[in-house]
Amino acid sequence: MMNTLTHHLNTAQQHAVCAPLGNLLVLAGAGSGKTRVLVHRIAWLMQQEHASPFSILAVTFTNKAANEMRTRVESLLGSSVNAMWLGTFHGLAHRLLRTHWKDAGLSENFQILDSSDQQRLVRRVMRDLNIDEERFPYKQAQWFINKKKDEGFRAQHLSAHHQPQEEMFIRIYAAYEEACAQSGLVDFAELLLRSYELWRDHDELRQHYRNRFRHILVDEFQDINGVQYAWLRLLAGENNFFTVVGDDDQLIYSWRGACADNLHKFKKDFPHVCTITLEQNYRSTSTILSAANALIDFNRDRFGKELWTDGAIGDPIRIYAAYNEIDEARFIASECLSWIDQGNTFNDVAVLYRSNAQSRVLEEALLQQGIAYRIFGGLRFFERAEIKDALAYLRLVNNRFDDTSYERIVNLPPRGIGNKSLETVRQHAREKSISLWQATHDVITHALLPARALTALESFLAMIDDLDNQTKNLALLESTEAIVNASGLIGHFQKEKGETGRTRIDNLRELISAAGEFNFDSVSPEEKETLTPITAFLSHATLEAGEHQADAMSNCVKLMTIHAAKGLEFPFVILCGMEEGLFPHQMSKGDPKGIEEERRLCYVGMTRAMRQLLLSYAESRRVYGQTHMASPSRFIREIPQQYLQEIRMQSKISRPASLAESSSFLNQKETSFRLGQYVRHTSFGDGVILDIEPNGEKTRVQIRFKTGTKWLIASLAKLESI
DNA sequence: ACCACCTGTTATTAT
DNA sequence: AACAGGTGGT
Numbered sequence: 001m002m003n004t005l006t007h008h009l010n011t012a013q014q015h016a017v018c019a020p021l022g023n024l025l026v027l028a029g030a031g032s033g034k035t036r037v038l039v040h041r042i043a044w045l046m047q048q049e050h051a052s053p054f055s056i057l058a059v060t061f062t063n064k065a066a067n068e069m070r071t072r073v074e075s076l077l078g079s080s081v082n083a084m085w086l087g088t089f090h091g092l093a094h095r096l097l098r099t100h101w102k103d104a105g106l107s108e109n110f111q112i113l114d115s116s117d118q119q120r121l122v123r124r125v126m127r128d129l130n131i132d133e134e135r136f137p138y139k140q141a142q143w144f145i146n147k148k149k150d151e152g153f154r155a156q157h158l159s160a161h162h163q164p165q166e167e168m169f170i171r172i173y174a175a176y177e178e179a180c181a182q183s184g185l186v187d188f189a190e191l192l193l194r195s196y197e198l199w200r201d202h203d204e205l206r207q208h209y210r211n212r213f214r215h216i217l218v219d220e221f222q223d224i225n226g227v228q229y230a231w232l233r234l235l236a237g238e239n240n241f242f243t244v245v246g247d248d249d250q251l252i253y254s255w256r257g258a259c260a261d262n263l264h265k266f267k268k269d270f271p272h273v274c275t276i277t278l279e280q281n282y283r284s285t286s287t288i289l290s291a292a293n294a295l296i297d298f299n300r301d302r303f304g305k306e307l308w309t310d311g312a313i314g315d316p317i318r319i320y321a322a323y324n325e326i327d328e329a330r331f332i333a334s335e336c337l338s339w340i341d342q343g344n345t346f347n348d349v350a351v352l353y354r355s356n357a358q359s360r361v362l363e364e365a366l367l368q369q370g371i372a373y374r375i376f377g378g379l380r381f382f383e384r385a386e387i388k389d390a391l392a393y394l395r396l397v398n399n400r401f402d403d404t405s406y407e408r409i410v411n412l413p414p415r416g417i418g419n420k421s422l423e424t425v426r427q428h429a430r431e432k433s434i435s436l437w438q439a440t441h442d443v444i445t446h447a448l449l450p451a452r453a454l455t456a457l458e459s460f461l462a463m464i465d466d467l468d469n470q471t472k473n474l475a476l477l478e479s480t481e482a483i484v485n486a487s488g489l490i491g492h493f494q495k496e497k498g499e500t501g502r503t504r505i506d507n508l509r510e511l512i513s514a515a516g517e518f519n520f521d522s523v524s525p526e527e528k529e530t531l532t533p534i535t536a537f538l539s540h541a542t543l544e545a546g547e548h549q550a551d552a553m554s555n556c557v558k559l560m561t562i563h564a565a566k567g568l569e570f571p572f573v574i575l576c577g578m579e580e581g582l583f584p585h586q587m588s589k590g591d592p593k594g595i596e597e598e599r600r601l602c603y604v605g606m607t608r609a610m611r612q613l614l615l616s617y618a619e620s621r622r623v624y625g626q627t628h629m630a631s632p633s634r635f636i637r638e639i640p641q642q643y644l645q646e647i648r649m650q651s652k653i654s655r656p657a658s659l660a661e662s663s664s665f666l667n668q669k670e671t672s673f674r675l676g677q678y679v680r681h682t683s684f685g686d687g688v689i690l691d692i693e694p695n696g697e698k699t700r701v702q703i704r705f706k707t708g709t710k711w712l713i714a715s716l717a718k719l720e721s722i
Numbered sequence: 723a724c725c726a727c728c729t730g731t732t733a734t735t736a737t
Numbered sequence: 738a739a740c741a742g743g744t745g746g747t
Contacts, residue, residue, distance in 0.1 A: 061737080090737050115736080188737050255735065355734050360738095377736080411723095418723045453723095543737070563735050585734050601735080624732070625738040 005043055005076075009036070016276045017041050019243075021049060023270045025221075025263070026245040029307040030292070030607035031283030031569065034245050035065075038217055039072045041243055042084075045215050046077065053084035057213040057235075061220045063088055063544045065567050069219070085213070089228050090188060091543055093195035097186070098530045098539075103205060104198045107184035109399045109535055112542040114383065118142060118187045121404050125175045128430060136168055144169040145176060149189035150225045150257035152196065182435060183403040189227075196231040210237045220567070221246030221266070225257030229265070236270055248303045249296050252563060252601045254593075263303070281307045281607075283569050285314025288613050291643040292606040298638050299596045316645040319636060320616040324627075325358075325577075328618045329365035332574055335614060336371050336557055339572055346372055348571035350558045352605050354583040358576065359559050372556035377564045382545040386493065386504040387511055391541060393487045394480065397468050398534055400437040403429075407436070413492035416456035421449055425457075437461075476533045480515035484508055562605040573609035575602075578617040579630035590704075592688055602635045679703065679719040684710065686722060 006014045013033055016026045017040040028034035042058065045051040060066045066087045074080055085092060094112070097104050113121065122145065123138045148158065155174035160167035180186065186194065199206040216235055218224070221244040224232075236242065248260045267273045281289050286309050293307060322328035336349055351362055356378045366373045381387060389412060392405035399405075411417040428448065429439035440457050443449060449457070467486055471479035484490070493504040518540065520533045527536070558570070577583055583602065588594030606613060617632050636644075677689045687705035701714045712719075 063737085088737065191737085252735075256737085357733055414724065416723065420723085545737090561735065582734095587734055597735095622738080 005040060005047065009033070009040065010280060012276060012278050012280070013037050013040075016243075016278070017044050018048070019274055019276070021241050023241060023266075023273045024243045025266055025273050025275045026243065026278060027263075027275065027303060027305060028245050028247055028278040029281060029305055030247065030250060030604070031281040031289075032278035032307065033282060034247075034278070035069065035072070035219070035567070037278070038219060038243070038245055039069060039076060042073050042215075042217065043076045051215055053081040055212060055214045056081075056084045056086075056217070057092070057215070058084065058086040058217040059089055059092060059219065059232075060086075061088060061223060062567070063091070065219060066091070088543075089224070089231075090191050093191040093231075094539060094543060095527055096195045096198065097191065098527060098535075100198055100202075100205065101530075103202055104194050105181075106186065106194070107399075107401070109532075110184040110186050111395050111399060111402055111405075112191070112539055113180075113185050113187040113404065114542050114545065115142075115188070116383065116388075117185075117404055120407070121179060121185070122172065122176055124407065125179050126172055128426075129171065129175055131168065131172065136165075136172070141169055141172045141176075145173045146187075146189045147257065148173060149187075149193045150227060152193060152227045152230055154193075179403070182401065182433070184399055184401050185404060192225075192227045192231065196227050196234070199231065199234045206234055210235055210240060214240055216240060216242045218242070218244040218246075220250075222248050222251040222260060222263060223253040223256075223258040224262055225253075225259070227257075229262050233269060242266075242270060247305075249299075249305070249600055250566065250604050252566065252597060252604055254597055260301075277305060279305055279307055281309045282311075283610050284309065284607060285312055285611060287314045287316060287643050288606060288609050291317055291613075291639045292603050294640050294643075295599065295606065295635060295638050296603045299599055314611060317613045317615060317639065317643050318645050318647050320614065320647045321632070322616055322618040323620070325361050325618045325621045326365070328576060328616050329361045331616065332362060332576060333365040333369040333371055335574065336366070337369060339612075344571065345555055346557045347555045349574070350560065350565060350568070350570040350572070350608065351574045351576060352560060352562045352565050352608065353575075353577050354562060354585060354601075355577075356561060358582075362559060362576070366557065374556045374558055376558060376560035380545040381507070381510070381514075382541040384504075384507055386489065386507055387541075389489055390480075390484050390487065390508055390511055391538060393464075393467070393483050393489075394534060395538060396437075396464055397471065397483060398532075398538070400464070401435040403436045409487070410436075410460060413488045415460060415488075417453065417460065421453040421457065424449055476518060476520070476537055477512065477516035479534065480537075481512050484512060562601050565608050566604055569608055569610055571610045572612040572614075573605070574614045574616065575605045576616045577621075578615050578633040578636055579621065580633055581628070581630055582621070583633050583635070592704075599635060599638075602633075678722050680722045681705065681712075681717060681719055 006017055009017060010033075013036065016024065016037045026034070026037060028037065038058070042056060045056065046053065058069060060069060070081070070086050073084075085095075087095070097106060097110070101108055101110065119138065119142055122142045126133065126136070126138055126141060148155075155170055155177055158170045158173070160170055180190065199209065213235060216232065218232065223246075232242070244266060246263055248263055251258055251260050267275070284292070289307055289309050296302070320328070320331055322331055332351060336346065339349055340346065353359065353362075359375055359378060363373065363375065382391070389409060392408040395402050395405040396409065410422065425436055425439050425443055428443055429436050432439065432442070434442070440461060444454055444458055444461075447454060463486065467483055471482050474482065490505055490508060493501045493508075495501070496504070515537060518533075518537050520528070520536060531539075562575075581589070584595055584598035588598050615636060617636070618630070620627050620629050622628070678686065679689060680686050681703070684703075684705040687703040689701055689703055701712055701717070701719070703710055703712060
């Protein structure tokens with residue numbers, strides 16, 4: 001069936017958009033019009049199948065993607081679709097829990113913990129349990145808890161199988177759960193797990209939402225984790241129709257529990273799945289696309305999909321070998337300027353990197369050249385310490401049981417409540433199993449501390465209570481302002497020397513105006529019934545930590561991690577830091593699965609580029625304040641030379657002769673070995689190649705055997721391919 | 723109790 | 738290099 005909605009789509013896209021009601025899996029390669037298909041599918045359902053927006057649930061991963069989808073659907077339909085549930089997994093789970101907080105076993109004004117809040121709390125819990133932090137790093141405990149939650153496990157479900165390490169982590173998990181419950185706190189993973197359990201355990205509720213959401217659409221399906229999958233499955237019934245869109249080659253969140261298997265499982269678990277593959281790429285030049293295809297072909301176990309384009313060949317992918325990271329940044333800045341000279345805009349340029357720490361040097365170079373830029377991700381507005389301090393006041397006023405917020409601000413600014421006093425309060429709270437707030441009251445009534453400390457505690461309690469009374473009937477802007485002013489934070493930061501104090505105060509003022517700008521009206525009518533403006537604002541702050549600043553400035557170069565760039569496209573992409581140990585990251589080396597994920601990440605980065613792609617690496621780089629030498633990323637080597645072009649040194653920096661010699665890796669002879677290849681060694685047995693260091697006759701290969709990982713000289717090792 | 727200073731640790735990737 | 742936590746002086 002053709003109509004105006006679909007006439008500008010290609011055949012495969014049309015099939016996906018107009019597929020009859022049923023379960024639909026769209027395997028959509030990079031740049032093949034994935035979002036377009038989703039948006040049109042929604043419009044199609046409404047126009048042709050007369051689906052009410054009320055019956056549609058559309059899930060994405062990032063707030064950015066959700067906003068874009070809403071905008072595009074609305075412009076396609078020419079009307080607003082407020083009744084449609086469209087958002088991130090976390091956002092929708094949050095909405096669900098606010099509505100059904102009682103059934104979910106939460107307190108009415110529960111607050112959301114971000115990862116640094118969570119870290120503090122895990123730490124506090126561990127201290128309460130007197131756990132040796134040397135043997136059990138709190139970071140690992142936090143990681144353990146989140147991993148288990150992502151898989152759908154509660155502490156009570158877990159057994160350690162006689163492993164002392166595991167046993168301890170389970171104990172911490174259990175204690176952490178208890179602390180969260182007592183303080184009315186919910187972390188990111190908990191949002192998902194809790195809403196899954198809500199539907200699982202309440203038949204009427206599940207049935208209600210099943211009846212309501214007949215059409216469920218999921219973006220980036222390859223990146224969903226165990227709980228998210230289970231959550232979606234609960235909605236699957238006779239009359240529910242799923243459209244899921246994904247690309248196994250773009251799976252980059254397996255460290256968060258995502259698993260390509262979900263794409264396979266979808267076909268098995270959901271009845272009569274119709275699969276459509278989108279392979280025509282509309283984004284990149286054929287050079288960029290062919291290079292990316294060649295790269296991703298190094299991965300095993302792919303669904304197998306070959307993207308093609310009938311677009312222009314375009315320019316070769318350029319490679320710049322920088323002397324160090326400063327040289328690299330300077331070159332990138334000069335590239336931005338010459339891009340402008342060719343009549344383009346800064347807006348077209350994206351500089352992508354593997355880890356946030358790389359942004360600093362880039363920033364300095366761009367600043368020096370006077371190039372407007374914007375960093376996405378990294379430390380975001382609502383994650384700044386001073387903002388979280390102020391928000392902790394708001395949260396405590398809002399919910400006295402929030403121990404995390406209490407701990408944060410009870411003596412900030414210093415008001416004479418020291419560690420000794422606090423320890424008494426903590427211990428009392430622990431013994432009686434009550435919140436720190438209640439414990440403080442007890443400590444005062446029973447006079448368990450010297451008079452001076454009691455007075456300090458008393459005035460702290462009084463201040464919070466007063467603020468509550470004063471702001472009860474005020475609008476969000478006024479109450480935020482009153483709370484920030486009364487907190488004494490501004491005076492505290494004024495004492496801080498240097499520029500930091502000023503910036504912090506500016507940020508606090510910005511927080512007040514953010515509260516003023518926060519549009520409670522944009523909150524869906526359903527949510528308005530269950531949320532107060534202040535709770536809505538606090539949740540917004542945690543769930544969308546500073547997304548709003550993203551679209552603010554338009555004409556500037558964009559800096560972000562490759563993860564953050566997923567789903568976006570830019571005419572000119574610069575992928576920097578293409579070095580072994582950085583990309584692929586050290587943490588992922590040594591595990592073929594890890595390397596494959598890094599390779600997919602590289603694939604995602606490359607396929608963001610429309611017209612121009614530049615790769616750069618530095619031969620030496622400072623890491624933890626120490627200079628390290630690095631060799632170019634294996635991913636550069638995996639791209640066929642025909643698509644590449646090395647850029648000559650332009651910089652005035654004199655480079656050591658030895659480095660100049662070795663820099664032209666493109667001239668190095670290819671070895672006959674491939675990463676991931678399985679080989680047999682006469683004495684070590686069978687193994688898999690993890691790494692290759694090309695060096696002519698002395699080329700070394702790293703191989704993981706059953707007995708361990710070894711570096712061998714390829715020409716001497718007598719390796720047999722198997 | 724508070725502040726300044728010192729020391730050891732530490733960074734994938736993100737909702 | 739940056740930061741958090743601990744130590745010692747006030």
